Amino acid sequence: MIEQGTLELPKDGIAGLRQNWRIDLFAGLLVFMLTLPLCLSTAFASNFPVWSGIISALVAGSIVTFLSGSPLTIKGPTIGFAAVLAYGVQNLGSGYFITGYKYTLVAIIMAGSLQVLLGLLRIGNWRSIIPDSLVYGLMGGVGITILGRQLYFLLGATPDVSSESMLWMKLPNLLPTDFASPFWNFMGGWVDTYHDTAITINPNIAFIGITSLCLMFIFSSIKYPKILPSAVVVLLFGLMATFYFSLHTKDTAHLIVRTSYAQALFVFPDFSKFYILKTLEVTFIILAISTLETAVNVKTIDAVDLYRRRSKLNREVLAIGIGNMISGFLGGLPLIATMDESSKNVNNGAKTRWANFFQSLFLLVFVLLVFSVFKYIPKAALSAIVIYAVYRLNSPQLIKDLKQVGKEQLLIYIVTLIATVFLGVLWGVLIGIVITLVSYKLLGASFSSLFRIKVTTTQKKRKIRIFIENAALASNYPSLRKHLRDVPEGHYLIIDFSKSKVIDYGFMENIYFFAYSYSVQNGKIELNGLEQHKAVSAHPLATRKLIKRKAVDKSKKIHLVEKGILDERQLDVQGVAAINNARFKPNITFDGVKLQGFHFALGYEIKYSENTFAKFFGVTRIEFSDIFLSKGIRMSEQSHKMSVLLVYGVEAYIPDFTLGREHLLAKLIQSVGYGDIDFDDYPGFSEAYLLKGEKEEEIRALFSRELIDFLEKNQGFNIESRNNNILIYKEKALMNRVEMEDAVEFTENFLSIIYNANKQNSEVAI
Structure with a gap:
């Protein structure tokens, strides 16, 4: 990591x-x-x-x-x-x-x-x-x-005309008369004042x-x-x-x-x-x-x-x-x-x-x-x-993503949009705030919890537990922020939602941002009690409602029945995990911080990872996962899922570098301090790949004849090295089953070449 x-x-x-x-x-x-x-x-x-x-x-x-x-x-x-x-x-x-x-x-x-x-x-x-x-x-x-x-x-x-509404009504006049006439005939006298010549x-x-x-x-x-x-x-x-x-x-x-x-x-x-x-x-x-x-x-x-x-x-x-x-x-x-x-x-x-x-x-x-x-x-x-x-x-994608995180979010969006169009911006904001509070109430929040959150904090050594006792809403998050500010760096923080009647998407989004920044401060955060809530969708930050005790027991039975049921994607990953004698974990985890330092994630937020399995190559851990790269709901059309292999515990020194396919934009990047490291003896490799990094001499020493030959024969993979950890992926998309198997084999062969070269260098030094 x-x-x-x-x-x-x-x-x-x-x-x-x-x-x-x-x-x-x-x-x-x-x-x-x-x-x-x-x-x-x-x-x-x-x-x-x-x-x-x-x-x-x-x-x-x-x-x-x-x-x-x-x-x-x-x-x-x-x-x-x-x-x-x-x-x-x-x-x-x-x-x-x-x-x-x-x-x-x-x-x-x-x-x-x-x-x-x-x-x-x-x-x-x-x-x-x-x-x-x-x-x-x-x-x-x-x-x-x-x-x-x-x-x-x-x-x-x-x-x-100056009125925007009148402009909309007169739009049919832009059409030729033969096309516009049926519209005006259908609308009748109500719009006679807008019916003009084409x-x-x-x-x-x-x-x-x-x-x-x-x-x-x-x-x-x-x-x-x-x-x-x-x-x-x-x-x-x-x-x-x-x-x-x-x-x-x-x-x-x-x-x-x-x-x-x-x-x-x-x-x-x-x-x-x-x-x-x-x-x-x-x-x-x-x-x-x-x-x-x-x-x-x-x-x-x-x-x-x-x-x-x-x-x-x-x-x-x-x-x-x-x-x-x-x-x-x-x-x-x-x-x-x-x-x-x-x-x-x-x-x-x-x-x-x-x-x-x-x-x-x-x-x-x-x-x-x-x-x-x-x-x-x-x-x-x-x-x-x-x-x-x-x-x-x-965009349709924006509407789709709002619906996915919670129907109440889509409702807030639609009502605010309609109010803004017909009543103006100020009324749009006011009506949007009102419908937000109404949606919270419909989800089960009490009036007293709309702007004030009730918390209880306990601490035992370096472990701090915060209980959220009523409702967790975006509107009352500022009152929780006061408690979070007092949490020292480097502690183990548990936020317990077991008594929260409702947890809305906005609150989860704020907690997610805090969790990410706190993990960078060497702290760890765990969310407890979410299993006692029912999420409105599969989105990891979706709005959740507390399930009654009887309903919880019933849902556990259903879960036991459906425990072995996986979707097609999960079955493919499970099959590759089985071939590699690895344990498959389909559940979603919020551990994207371990990947955030790599260049492939630049400009993206790693929301979560899922469909994970790990195997060992000696003491080196090779972990496969599907990750979700997000730019937020507004930029959702640029968000995507992709498959990666993260290698850590490497038993050799690896300088930081990035190896990817050569393309036109990459050639321009070479002019701003990220020069392509070329090998005169291997023109095919230099033409196919863009290799860059600050420690050029160490990178050249790493890329031996055997490694370059291997990469020339196995093109299609991108490799990054950061802090002696290695990331391998094909494209910024999910791998199919064959590609997953090839990626694991590629990673093991890559490590074998690195370790053999390191062993030979050690023997020569002795």
């Missing part, structure tokens, strides 16, 4: 820059390519000037990143702001865009000042009482609100828009490493289409630049209406979205940080508040800690906050060099990016 605390934390400040500038520069470059189109599309959807998104990203990278309490999160604008900002521009300016824009900037500044206050009052830690499903519903509802207008731009039509669609623009949307879905579905993000591909396609169709000479209305905004780069706010109700409404909505979304994303990025650093949420809220104030004064969009860019940052190996600075530096250089090109980007291309982002906020 990997020793805890062996990973040295990257240094911060100038020392961190000197130590990690190459990899942070590379990560910043890749994040920049994702940030650029998102800044442009968010500004476009918000009815802001196109460069306002660039301004906010520059403020985030050059100022906010050095004030931040989260080293790896990328700050910037998000599509979730588009609906409220577009509403502010339209309504505060009474139809005059430049006036509404200036008034909306004031709302951004006021929201930032309130965030500064929240951070100073340390209210950010209470964010855990709001379930993630509520935030997902809120953001999904905001996305749907802006979708109608974007469909018009996608097809090359111009929206002729709206003219520009076929060239419609082609650009539909093709761009298809490109977003196609390129985003590619699982293999790709150099350019989908949104960059769409921007490049849009620019080429602009010149192909000569839009820049005859039809500039379909390009993104707005003449009223083109007079100056910076437009400053107008404070003359800061006190009116609509300005205050926009202020509080920006505050809610920025703070809630930041908290969710920071928690997710903490979980996938290779070094398990814990962000300071209050400081993060404070920093983003300062950033919003500066961005608003300069004419930029509001900021949050973004999910997509932050995940991209972690996935590409960023070590410190300098990666965020570098991505803003790339953004600045790019803007200075090609700023004039921006005006040739078609609105349809940006609409495609926005529509895909809205799809991501409400």
